[in-house]
Amino acid sequence: MKKSALTAGVIAAACIAGAAHADKLDDIIGSGKLRCAVVLDFPPMGMRDDKNEPIGFDVDYCNDLAAALGVTAEIVETPFPERIPALMSGRVDVGVASTSDTLERAKTVGFTVPYFAFEMAVTANNETGIASYEDMKGHTVGAVAGTYEAIALEAQVNEWGDGTFRPYQTQADVFLALSQGQLDATVSTSTVAQATVNSGNFDGISVVGKAPFDTDYVALFTNRNEYGLLNYLDLFVNQQVRTGRYAELYEKWVGGDLPSLVVPDVYR
Amino acid sequence: MFDYTFQWNQALARLPRMLDGAVVTLEVAVLSMLIGIVFAMILTLMRLSDSRPLKAIAATWIEIARNTPALLQIYMAHFGVASFGIHFSPFTSLLIGITFNNAGYLAENFRGALKAIPDTQARAGRSLGMSSLQSFRYIIVPQMLRISFLPMTNQMVWAVLMTSLGVTVGMNTDLYGVTQDLNALTFRTFELFAIAAVIFYIITKIITLGARLIASRLFRY
Numbered sequence: 001m002k003k004s005a006l007t008a009g010v011i012a013a014a015c016i017a018g019a020a021h022a023d024k025l026d027d028i029i030g031s032g033k034l035r036c037a038v039v040l041d042f043p044p045m046g047m048r049d050d051k052n053e054p055i056g057f058d059v060d061y062c063n064d065l066a067a068a069l070g071v072t073a074e075i076v077e078t079p080f081p082e083r084i085p086a087l088m089s090g091r092v093d094v095g096v097a098s099t100s101d102t103l104e105r106a107k108t109v110g111f112t113v114p115y116f117a118f119e120m121a122v123t124a125n126n127e128t129g130i131a132s133y134e135d136m137k138g139h140t141v142g143a144v145a146g147t148y149e150a151i152a153l154e155a156q157v158n159e160w161g162d163g164t165f166r167p168y169q170t171q172a173d174v175f176l177a178l179s180q181g182q183l184d185a186t187v188s189t190s191t192v193a194q195a196t197v198n199s200g201n202f203d204g205i206s207v208v209g210k211a212p213f214d215t216d217y218v219a220l221f222t223n224r225n226e227y228g229l230l231n232y233l234d235l236f237v238n239q240q241v242r243t244g245r246y247a248e249l250y251e252k253w254v255g256g257d258l259p260s261l262v263v264p265d266v267y268r
Numbered sequence: 269m270f271d272y273t274f275q276w277n278q279a280l281a282r283l284p285r286m287l288d289g290a291v292v293t294l295e296v297a298v299l300s301m302l303i304g305i306v307f308a309m310i311l312t313l314m315r316l317s318d319s320r321p322l323k324a325i326a327a328t329w330i331e332i333a334r335n336t337p338a339l340l341q342i343y344m345a346h347f348g349v350a351s352f353g354i355h356f357s358p359f360t361s362l363l364i365g366i367t368f369n370n371a372g373y374l375a376e377n378f379r380g381a382l383k384a385i386p387d388t389q390a391r392a393g394r395s396l397g398m399s400s401l402q403s404f405r406y407i408i409v410p411q412m413l414r415i416s417f418l419p420m421t422n423q424m425v426w427a428v429l430m431t432s433l434g435v436t437v438g439m440n441t442d443l444y445g446v447t448q449d450l451n452a453l454t455f456r457t458f459e460l461f462a463i464a465a466v467i468f469y470i471i472t473k474i475i476t477l478g479a480r481l482i483a484s485r486l487f488r489y
């Protein structure tokens with residue numbers, strides 16, 4: 001009698017303790033739903049199709065992750081500036097939002113290993129005669145506010161001490177301003193630049209060269225203290241490459257040379 | 269569940285830049301009010317005039333300014349006019365957009381104030397030998413400004429808050445633009461925007477209190 005009461009007590013205690021220790025990974029598995037923050041104004045990583053359904057590399061990546069976890073994916077559209085509030089207020093579980101893993105940001109959120117890497121390209125208005133990155137000196141240049149390239153370009157303009165930097169809220173606004181001649185040139189990810197110029201939606205602009213920024217590695221992110229989930233995400237990124245799914249998705253959405261996700265000569 | 273540790277020192281270190289932004293915000297708001305009042309006066313006079321085209325222009329301006337979002341007006345002042353080859357800097361675009369909006373609202377305020385002044389006032393002026401312009405200038409306008417003074421402060425507060433829409437046209441030197449820049453850099457969203465909110469609150473509070481003080485001095489009788 002006494003023994004079974006004790007056992008029951010121990011089991012009950014274990015259950016309570018177990019519940020108290022459930023981490024975010026458990027929460028996701030338990031709820032059967034994975035909510036991803038995705039930026040849908042950033043083709044080809046995130047955008048909407050004719051039927052207004054979210055599509056893109058990041059959307060597929062989130063779906064893969066949900067499938068691996070055995071849950072259903074829910075895409076939560078979050079513009080660039082709203083990624084962190086969405087995570088902190090518990091509206092999303094994971095950010096699959098082409099987020100550059102800067103040290104400054106890592107003080108606030110937890111990043112995985114890189115899952116994608118961008119090269120930066122300069123796109124210029126044809127009338128300006130800008131033909132390279134250095135030619136931008138002294139001109140009015142712009143980029144999407146809050147992105148890696150915007151931060152780097154603004155720093156460069158300040159260093160040159162000549163010319164103006166203007167951040168716009170969306171990629172579409174940047175290219176609109178560029179084709180109107182309000183901006184002379186912009187720096188964006190080469191994938192976006194190529195896709196936009198080829199789309200033919202904007203006249204009088206062309207991709208003129210590479211921007212000599214460090215490769216922009218982007219990572220998945222979640223709460224800084226969720227080691228269980230971060231660990232799982234790291235392995236997931238690794239498996240995506242190992243199984244060839246990364247190459248497959250890259251070919252589907254971007255095409256061309258597959259960027260390496262490995263930084264030479266250093267561990268992570 | 270709200271899982272976040274506030275680190276105020278990280279955000280407070282950027283306070284000087286935010287205060288510089290607050291100055292720009294105030295600059296835009298004050299300029300847009302001053303120019304807006306001038307335009308509002310002109311619009312009011314146009315509405316009072318006997319010329320149909322002038323009336324129509326004023327009515328159209330006021331209708332658009334009051335019945336479309338300020339965001340649209342600012343966006344148009346940047347991207348809209350650019351499709352005709354006219355380029356304004358973000359600062360100018362924002363200023364034009366808010367001024368356009370201010371003028372429309374203020375013109376309506378002025379019209380309401382004019383309606384509140386009995387016709388007999390102007391006639392009393394005329395009977396004292398003033399010309400119609402003089403009686404308008406010395407009798408009607410001062411009373412009009414007095415009646416519409418507090419609604420004008422309202423618009424001033426609104427102008428300060430509208431500056432936050434400048435980010436849509438590439439503005440990054442005003443308080444909201446600076447805050448958003450810093451947010452992208454650090455991801456300290458909650459601290460930075462909380463500080464920005466407090467600064468906005470202080471600015472508008474100073475404006476309303478200052479206006480009340482001025483009103484109690486100017487309009488004692």
